[in-house]
Amino acid sequence: MKALRRESIVYGALLLLLALVLGQLGFFDPTRLSRGVVNLITFSKDMIPPDVTILPLAGRALFETVQMAFAGTFLGFLLSLPLGILGTRTLFPPPFVLTVRVIVGVIRTIPSLLWAVLFVIVVGLGPLAGTLALAFYTVGYLAKLYAEFFEGVDPEIVEAAKGVGANRLHLARFVIWPESANSVLSQLLFMFEYNIRASAILGFVGAGGIGFYMQAYLNTLSYQRLATLLMMIFALVLAMDLLSTWIRKRYLPTT
């Protein structure tokens, strides 16, 4: 009974907190909300009909977006594997693992858009900056997850291999990798889906891809053109999700 009462107090407090925060953010301001609805209707009307004359241009930009996502995810993945291994406590001593994890943690604190701004400064405008941004963001995310997967491998299997005198490279290749490959690849697909979405907005800061045109059309109020872009992105994301679902079903059985 005591535990139950404590639980309901916690839930109540959480709801109260939510209400307070929503109030501060303007959710209980009826005039703003009703004005918002009117704006939304106008905006939607302005988008119809979508301007399809920009399709060739937008197609090229979209292709660049996919290229950035592919290259960025792949590069990040290639870096995440060794970093994940180095961050695995079953293989390396704690101080070493901690250092690796702190580095990965620092990389993870920076969102992909901020990486894009940084790389635009470093390597200039264009898709190179966007690709590097996605690669770094991917490392921060995947390296941490992979280290956790690798650590989750049944310790008995690791012990048995250590028992025959296998070194760390062997352990990584013959025990850690085959035991966690499914989850590793599954997360890689997830990351690719995420990076497709993320790379669509990197162009906002000049880091290549379709985002550049989105921002241009937004600034010039060309909502009919913007509508075309949005529909293309929607189609792409949907296609990628379907593709990765299919790959998962076909090649990554959950056993």
Next chain:
Amino acid sequence: MRSPAAVRAHDVWFTYGSPPSAGWVLRGISLEVPQGCFWAILGPSGAGKTTLVKILAGLLTPHRGEVEVLGLPIEQGRIPQHLRQKIGYIPQQLGLVRGLTALENVLLGSLGRNTGLLPVLGLFPKADVKRAMEYLELLGIAHKAHEKVFRLSGGERQRVAIARTLLQGPKVIFADEFVSDLDLLRAGQIIETMRHFVKRDGITFLLNLHEIQLVQEFADEFLILKEGTIVYQGEARSLTMSLFQEVLEYHGESSPSCAVGALGNRVDL
């Protein structure tokens, strides 16, 4: 008349917590296993059998006491590679890599010798591949060599684990109840096969085993472990169910520190 000891433990104490607040899992274990002998360790669950085997195999470090294998001291993390290779270890769940084939799992046994980059690329010395196949043949599962382990049955997996340990070329094998998932008949077949190999190659074999019939039939000597102490030691032929129960009951009422055979001396009742 005995050959020199292959495994020697002296006054081994162990706890998973921090002593002395946590209870001791092992309390002053001493034993001496002669070379080429097959010893079985019996005891109720929680008696410390797994812990003892892991300590002897050098996978855990005791808090007090010494362990020697083949005349060399064992300490976790500080086992010279040439000794590491001479110690085989089969864990309770076998420790096979499910996503690799039977043959690949057997070849893992040779990693102590093949330390270079070639094995990482999947290239093992021809001689090792040949021997691995021979062991699979002798164990009757050569036709499953290229099957992934997760497709194999329990008994087939046991054979893969045995082949892996044999390919390692050990002088001592420690095994932790690795047949307990099988029915008695199959478990008997596995132990018999194992006995054949260890006797042929003069390997010392220490095994945690539940089944009294199997101990009686295949082992040379047995120990009974209870609450972290050796309470009885005897010739395997002399083991019966009633003896086992008597020993456990007798020691249920007395303090473990007064146990017979706690210092590894043979006690014939």
